[in-house]
Amino acid sequence: MSTIMIVGATRGIGLELTKQYANEGNQVIACARDTANASLLNEVASGSENIKIEQLDIADAGSIESASSRIGEEAIDSVIIVAGWVGGMPDNQTIDNIDIDEWHNTLNINTIGPLLVAKAFKSNLAASGNGNLMILSSQLAASTWPMGGMYIYSTTKAAVSKVGQILALDWAEDPIIVSIMHPGWVQTDMGGPTAEITAEESASGIRNVLSGLTKEDSGNFYKWNGDIHPW
Ligand SMILES: NC(=O)c1ccc[n+]([C@@H]2O[C@H](COP(=O)([O-])OP(=O)(O)OC[C@H]3O[C@@H](n4cnc5c(N)ncnc54)[C@H](OP(=O)(O)O)[C@@H]3O)[C@@H](O)[C@H]2O)c1
Secondary structure, three states, X not given: OOXXXXXXXXXXXXXXXXXXXXXXXXXXXXXEOOHHHXXXXXXXXXXXXXXXXXXXXXXXXXXXXXXXXXXXOOOOOEEEEOOOOOOOOHHHEOOOOEOHHHHHHHHHHHHHHHHHHHHHOHHXXXXXXXXXXXXXXXXXHOOOOOOOOOHHHHHHHHHHHHHHHHHHHHOOOOOEEEEEEEOXXXXXXXXXXXXXXXXXXXXXXXXXXXXXXXXXXXXXXEEOOOOEOOO
């Protein structure tokens, strides 16, 4: 059994990954920025001995460092960075109406935070001997996405895809596989009720992809169904 860290485990895809990994008997370190208000996660964790909740706000470097200090040098087999923010309504991300403060805030959550998490937990991943760092990005990050608008979300996700690709190069000699994942269009608070797949389908696809990765795959951009996503 493995130790899996889920960053952004309170709802949606992160909560579903937490449930599925814990139900399989893995140890899950489930990270939430506000543990007191993580009611769904607290409920799931109260019924499982395999889930340990940790406070981690991905937009706060001090919070990431504190989580790293508490966890210490424990080996972690996989760190999955799920936490993300859409950056506001589509109407507020147009060329004519864009909230610059929100763009900076979203950059912290979607792009800079994942790099800081990667840095903070690199030694834990290396200690596993075969670590996996997976970053959830989006199809909106790809050059193939055909629609305009969504400047804040698309650019911050494109940037985090690039962060993942650079990490794969920088960690080429380390026992860590880095992957970037488009989880599908998923029925969550972010994806909405009319999205194509359920959180259960997305999480089980993500787990399937992650379990099959080898070092040669490091730096690849995947879809939840295992297809390679075009950049
Ligand atoms: N749903 C889709 O269709 C879709 C499509 C493509 C990509 N994605 C990506 O997949 C990931 C998960 O999406 P989702 O649909 O599950 O989203 P969601 O239901 O909106 O959940 C977002 C998660 O991110 C956490 N989060 C936000 N800001 C955080 C912060 N500063 N620190 C720590 N955690 C934070 C939230 O925690 P709180 O509860 O504390 O807010 C929540 O657990 C995101 O990165 C998203 O961009 C989703």
